[in-house]
Amino acid sequence: MTLFVERRRPALTPDLLLRVALAWAMIAALLLVTNLQAILAYHFPDPDDTLRLVQVRDLIAGQAWFDLTQHRIDAVNGGVPMHWSRLVDLPLAGVILALRGLIGQHAAETVALIFVPLLTFGCALLLAGRIAWRVIGDEAAGFACLAMALSVPLVQQLRPMRIDHHGWQIVCVLAAMNALMSRSPRFGGWVTGVALAAGLSISIEGLPLAAAICGVTALRWLRDRHDAVWFTATMQGLAVGSLGFFAATRGFGSLAEHCDAISPAHLACFGVAALAATGLARLEPLPRFALVAGLAAIAAVGAATMLSFAPQCSGGAFAQLDPLVARFWYDGVGEGLPVWHQEAGLALQIVIPPLIGLLACIRLAGRSSDWLRRFWQDYALVLAASLLIALFVSRAGAIAGALAAVPLGWQVREWLRSARMLRRPGKRALVLAGMALALLPAMPITLLTLAIPAQAAIGGAQPRVSSCAIPANAAMLKKLPKGEILAPLDIGPQLLYETQHTVIATGHHRGQSAMRTVIGTFTGSTDAAHVTLAERGTSYIVLCPDLAEPARYRTAAPVGFMAQMLAHRAPSWLEPVQVAGDGSLEVWRIRH
DSSP: OOOBOOOOOOSOOHHHHHHHHHHHHHHHHHHHHHTHHHHHTTOOSSHHHHHHHHHHHHHHTTOOTTOOEETTBSGGGTOEEOOOOHHHHHHHHHHHHHHHHHHOHHHHHHHHHHHHHHHHHHHHHHHHHHHHHHHTOHHHHHHHHHHHHTOHHHHHHHSTTOOSTHHHHHHHHHHHHHHTTOSOHHHHHHHHHHHHHHHHHHOGGGHHHHHHHHHHHHHHHHHOGGGHHHHHHHHHHHHHHHHHHHHHHTOSSOOOOOSSSOOHHHHHHHHHHHHHHHHHHHTOSOOHHHHHHHHHHHHHHHHHHHHHHOGGGGGOTTTTOOHHHHHHTGGGOGGGSOGGGSOHHHHHHHHHHHHHHHHHHHHHHHHBOHHHHHHHHHHHHHHHHHHHHHHHSGGGHHHHHHHHHHHHHHHHHHHHHHHHHOOSHHHHHHHHHHHHHHHOTTHHHHHHHHHSOGGGSGGGOOOOOOOOOTGGGHHHHHHSOSOEEEOOGGGHHHHHHHSSOEESOOSOGGGHHHHHHHHHHHHSOHHHHHHHHHHHTOOEEEEOTTSHHHHHHHHHOTTSHHHHHHTTOOOTTEEEEOOSSSSSOEEEEEOO
């Protein structure tokens, strides 16, 4: 059995950079080829990506840095304040501003939509490969990059056109894990805390994993009293970093408490916890029971501080969501649902690689000694926490996949070595097949699906991809006098992107009042819809009948307004607008 010992190499070397660059180049080429059709059609993976580009356009056009309001959503009520971070806007705006004078606005946006996600992927590869390279070896670093490229949940968040915040969250977590390898507890702790602060500034949904990483630094203190600085420095970095990112991206013009983004309550929580941790460290040496009690008290005081400032956040970011909005929108966001609500293939991709990576971490800890053994124990705890979070929120599977790539890289190397030593081709094939299933656990399901004829699918029908022709009719829509559009939530961002019009609502929860208006209008009676739209002064209705959202409204209200529209029984107060295409897009002018 190989025994791993302390082998942390220098931070970066040309050899590591070359290996990662080659891996990135091959992965980027593959992603460009496989996503070429979506790129050419300007088909965004998610409405959030579309609205992100709208937000960047507004920033470039002169909207204030601290003004995060989308003024064309629910414009009659002043717009919708977004909980997004300007940190994610920066690289997109930088690329567009750098290139638009040379190649034009549209081409510059296209380059940003391709380059920024691939750049994010490159950062993630470098950080994951660096962990494997420093504590395992050269070959394992290459296999770690391979494991990242084969992680479906990870690739979904880092492919071209995917410009929302999830990719940068992955980078922040991997940066924090790199910092946990530092030889200097103070420097490493501060970098860990600042990396976590950056991730939380981007999205508060990283809070559970950030708590787990802070817990690991507290565990280091419990294992070795000389490592107290790991916890104190991490908490100090988290507190100071959060304050800095808040000042840089939110400003102090509005100090309203929000549960879906870093707010003064969170800053107070982190600050109190950092001060308490620093004070507790000054009391050392302490009896073990006193230290455990002190660490528990820090967590309790931090939570109490948070809830005293923002008691409404005790149930989470969506605790106060309108019940109607929660039913029709929040409960239908697939990536936010638990893993058992996903298709079998995706569920396996989310669970199996991190689970194998966790077992590999345990094996690595068993084969290591001293510092390295403790590092792999810590890594296993963080990976287990990320997997647990992914079980309840499927999109977190991307972070679990990124963390799992490092131990998976080592495990793949071990399997290949074992396969080379086997003389019988049959056994060697079994080992290679097992390795393929570990990296691509959904492959049997994919092959089975391909083997089943289309007519044999459940119910005899296949889910249909929408052919809604909004881009093809953008010129026509722009010619219409500027006005407010009633449209399903999912196509609102596309209408904002393609036209100058406003929309009542999109699928963003801070605009839940307007979201309720959209849902209530589509599921209510035709007469009630007329009254609501007349009061708002809404000018148009735009529908994509083949999307899932209109079907949900029709199912919930078989005689409601949407059901009547889908049945081609439009009321007399609607005037059809001629559009190109096969009927996948319908536009109506409202007669007031």
